Amino acid sequence: xxxxxxxxxxxxxxxxxxxxxxxxxxxxxxxxxxxxxxxxxxxxxxxxxxxxxxxxxxxxxxxxxxxxxxxxxxxxxxxxxxxxxxxxxxxxxxxxxxxxxxxxxxxxxxxxxxxxxxxx
Amino acid sequence: xxxxxxxxxxxxxxxxxxxxxxxxxxxxxxxxxxxxxxxxxxxxxxxxxxxxxxxxxxxxxxxxxxxxxxxxxxxxxxxxxxxxxxxxxxxxxxxxxxxxxxxxxxxxxxxx
Numbered sequence: 001x002x003x004x005x006x007x008x009x010x011x012x013x014x015x016x017x018x019x020x021x022x023x024x025x026x027x028x029x030x031x032x033x034x035x036x037x038x039x040x041x042x043x044x045x046x047x048x049x050x051x052x053x054x055x056x057x058x059x060x061x062x063x064x065x066x067x068x069x070x071x072x073x074x075x076x077x078x079x080x081x082x083x084x085x086x087x088x089x090x091x092x093x094x095x096x097x098x099x100x101x102x103x104x105x106x107x108x109x110x111x112x113x114x115x116x117x118x119x120x
Numbered sequence: 121x122x123x124x125x126x127x128x129x130x131x132x133x134x135x136x137x138x139x140x141x142x143x144x145x146x147x148x149x150x151x152x153x154x155x156x157x158x159x160x161x162x163x164x165x166x167x168x169x170x171x172x173x174x175x176x177x178x179x180x181x182x183x184x185x186x187x188x189x190x191x192x193x194x195x196x197x198x199x200x201x202x203x204x205x206x207x208x209x210x211x212x213x214x215x216x217x218x219x220x221x222x223x224x225x226x227x228x229x230x231x232x
Contacts, residue, residue, distance in 0.1 A: 049218075091161075095220075097218060107218065111166075114161070
């Protein structure tokens with residue numbers, strides 16, 4: 001259980017184009033998903049919190065018009081990198097928050113496998 | 121400031137030897153604590169988590185972690201490492217707004 005998928009796993013695009021990355025929770029519903037960016041040999045940097053049915057919340061310094069987030073259903077969030085440039089090349093990882101059910105419910109983020117974006 | 125610290129950037133261990141990865145947190149109250157593992161080019165896999173109760177937590181792949189409130193620590197251990205344990209390990213704490221704050225990570229190299 002608690003599987004999160006991302007698509008595509010890698011993408012190469014030309015500078016100036018837009019790229020959409022999908023994040024899906026496969027076996028649970030997630031009202032909250034998170035988008036991270038990871039540079040080589042570094043930790044994860046939280047970009048934004050994606051809330052189902054409402055606007056995303058962006059971390060300080062993240063351009064909301066550059067990184068568009070849509071969370072249209074309880075199992076799908078998308079990140080669109082608009083007008084991508086080489087400096088946007090990175091590893092993007094999403095996570096989905098599973099709050100569990102019933103007694104002893106826990107609150108855990110499960111991560112997708114990541115998407116490698118290369119902008120030429 | 122709230123933070124998670126992993127003091128060891130890189131650890132090399134022989135196959136079959138024991139492994140301990142350190143994690144310290146700095147929060148006003150005890151946060152939810154997690155250990156994740158990341159293989160090269162992959163996402164993060166949850167190893168184990170601590171919310172409350174028993175301070176010794178068992179996880180997957182033979183890992184365990186011990187929460188010590190007095191030391192603000194949540195160290196990860198494995199009695200006997202396998203070559204497949206070579207990876208990047210992240211300690212994380214969940215803040216009040218459900219976000220995860222990650223440590224810098226520890227790279228584990230396993231030598232034959």
